Amino acid sequence: MSDPTRFVLIETSHPGNVGSTARAMKVMGFGDLVLVRPRFADVLSQEETVAMASGAADILARARIVDRLEDALEGCTFVCATAMTPRDFGPPTRMPRELFGELARKGEAADGGITHQLAFLFGSERYGMSNEDVYRAHAVLSIPTHPDYGSLNLAQAVQLVAYDWRQALGGFAVEARTADPRLADARSVQGLLTHLESSLVHLGYLDPASPKKLMPRLNQLFNRAGLTQEEVHILRGIARAIEKTRPAGGTPPTLGGDE
Numbered sequence: 001m002s003d004p005t006r007f008v009l010i011e012t013s014h015p016g017n018v019g020s021t022a023r024a025m026k027v028m029g030f031g032d033l034v035l036v037r038p039r040f041a042d043v044l045s046q047e048e049t050v051a052m053a054s055g056a057a058d059i060l061a062r063a064r065i066v067d068r069l070e071d072a073l074e075g076c077t078f079v080c081a082t083a084m085t086p087r088d089f090g091p092p093t094r095m096p097r098e099l100f101g102e103l104a105r106k107g108e109a110a111d112g113g114i115t116h117q118l119a120f121l122f123g124s125e126r127y128g129m130s131n132e133d134v135y136r137a138h139a140v141l142s143i144p145t146h147p148d149y150g151s152l153n154l155a156q157a158v159q160l161v162a163y164d165w166r167q168a169l170g171g172f173a174v175e176a177r178t179a180d181p182r183l184a185d186a187r188s189v190q191g192l193l194t195h196l197e198s199s200l201v202h203l204g205y206l207d208p209a210s211p212k213k214l215m216p217r218l219n220q221l222f223n224r225a226g227l228t229q230e231e232v233h234i235l236r237g238i239a240r241a242i243e244k245t246r247p248a249g250g251t252p253p254t255l256g257g258d259e
Contacts, residue, residue, distance in 0.1 A: 005165060006032040008072045010133060011124040013039045019052030021122075022059035026160040029172065034072040041065070050051060052155075069121075069133055078103065081128040081137035082157055083121075090131070093140045096161055100168035100169040115165055120161055124247030125154050138194040181228040188232050189222050192239075199239040 007025055012018055012035060022033060035043065043049055044060045053060055066072050073079060085093045103118065121137060134140060135220030143152065143160055151161070166172070184192075197215055200206035206214060227235075 003030060003032050004169075005030045006072075006076060006117065006119045007032060007162075008034045008036060008069070008119055009038070009122045009154070010036045010069065010129060011038065012043070012122075012154070012221040013044040013125045015040060015043050015049040016052045017125060018043050018061070019049040019054070019056075020153075021158045022049075022053040022058065022063070023054040024155055024159035024162055026056035026059050027158075028166040030162060030166075031059055032058055035063060035065045036069050036072050037067060038065060073119055073136065078117075078139075079119045079121060079137045080141050080161075081121045081123075081134045081162065082127055082140050082141045083123055083134050083141070085140045086131040086134055090134055091137045092141050093142050095144055096141050096164040098166070099139055099141070100165050105170040107236075110157060113131060118165075120158075120165075122154055122158060157241075166173045168176045181230065184227045184229045188229060189219070189227060192222070192235055193219055194231050194238045195236050199242040203242050204244070 007021065009018065009021060009029065018038070021159065025033060026033065040046065044063055044065070050057060061074055064072075078229065080099070081091070085091065111156065120141075121133065123133070141161065143150075143157060176191065195207065196218065197211075201208050202216075225231075
């Protein structure tokens with residue numbers, strides 16, 4: 001199963017939330033979106049929807065609109081509602097990350113795929129989900145928020161749920177945007193130290209007659225830092241700039257010992 005997840009928006013009011021939901025889904029690698037009785041029949045093509053989708057127009061193009069929740073849940077074997085659990089009875093309330101780990105382990109096929117179809121239900125921005133819709137769910141998701149203020153925008157809730165579910169499925173590898181820096185070898189570091197020693201003498205900071213342990217300490221500092229070749233070039237450029245200055249007048253201070 002290529003996409004084991006369906007996001008279902010029930011009676012959505014704002015076109016921007018539909019577009020933002022599509023974007024939230026796409027960045028987490030999901031693409032199955034179903035709308036149940038949205039406020040606007042043409043919501044998938046409205047200008048605000050497309051603008052807020054921001055590159056996820058393909059999700060909108062594949063999305064479906066249905067009249068009944070049961071039609072949106074066709075083929076789904078586990079349903080998660082994002083709502084308050086009814087007071088009389090209803091499915092258990094679970095934290096997303098905890099539940100998703102269990103679902104991923106239980107539903108994992110031999111080839112590493114997921115054998116079940118999971119549906120996430122999100123209610124209207126104005127009044128949430130009806131109890132009758134919540135009763136259809138196997139679990140109610142409660143996103144852990146600050147106890148004094150737990151109000152989430154619809155698309156924000158979708159993003160959080162999509163992220164945690166993607167992480168439970170294994171997540172995506174983080175790809176570096178820059179090339180790994182080339183570390184300087186010991187010879188380059190020693191060349192830098194020799195150059196710096198000469199510059200510090202020229203500057204009047206290091207007394208060659210009494211160098212103490214300044215250069216070995218700098219050597220250890222550079223080893224801990226793990227200098228790159230580019231950083232060695234920068235430091236040697238600084239050393240060259242020092243050498244172009246006028247020598248310090250008078251007797252050079254002996255500040256380069258163990259201090």
